[in-house]
Amino acid sequence: MRIPPYYRRPAWQRFFAGMVIGGAISWCIFLYIFGVWQEDHTALIEKQKEEIVDLKNEKKIWQEEYKEINKRTIEQLTIQKINIKITNWEKYKLDLLSVSEIEDSVKDDISMMIAKDIDTVYKSKELIKKIIQNKPIKIHDKRYKLQVKEMVIFTTLSIQLEISFEE
CATH class of the missing domain: 1.20.5 (Single alpha-helices involved in coiled-coils or other helix-helix interfaces)
Structure with a gap:
């Protein structure tokens, strides 16, 4: 090739x-x-x-x-909501409507704390207690008073109350 x-x-x-x-x-x-x-x-x-x-x-x-x-x-967190709870209402044989009205009344009394910063609310916790405890409650022709048992302050102000007869 x-x-x-x-x-x-x-x-x-x-x-x-x-x-x-x-x-x-x-x-x-x-x-x-x-x-x-x-x-x-x-x-x-x-x-x-x-x-x-x-x-x-x-x-x-x-x-x-x-x-x-x-x-x-x-x-600078602020209070967004207020929860009120009455713990011993069964002892005085109160109906749920009366308990709810008392809770709403207390909530209205301290509603000025909504949108306040937590520090301010904490500093005025004694004032809140006095507002609640000095308010007489009248249900079924009987007078009651409220006692603050527990108060938790964060974005929700939670208060547990006990009710008793006014002396």
Whole structure:
């Protein structure tokens, strides 16, 4: 087997030379386009890195502010709701309607504590006790008084009362 004698024919020589020159030119074009794309992508990656660093710094600042605001908010919590519960109403054979009316009356008396911050309510807990205990209650022609047994102060002001005959 032998190689055909294409090297003697100028048409074939031009064809092969054109292929080599075309291959070299296309390789140069490929390298140029690939280099331009690489530069564009590298610039984009650098821009994104800078953006990520800026966003991380901004996120850190927001988190610090959020923590500070939460700290201040916890320090300044307010009373949202008042719960009044009379514990020994069965002892005096009171009906549920009367108990509910007494609870509502006490709740109305201390309703000014709603939306006050917890520190203020805590400082005025003695005043709340006196407001409740100094109020005479009249049910079925009998006079009762209330005694504060337990007071829990948080976002909900919970007070447990005991009722007794007024002396």
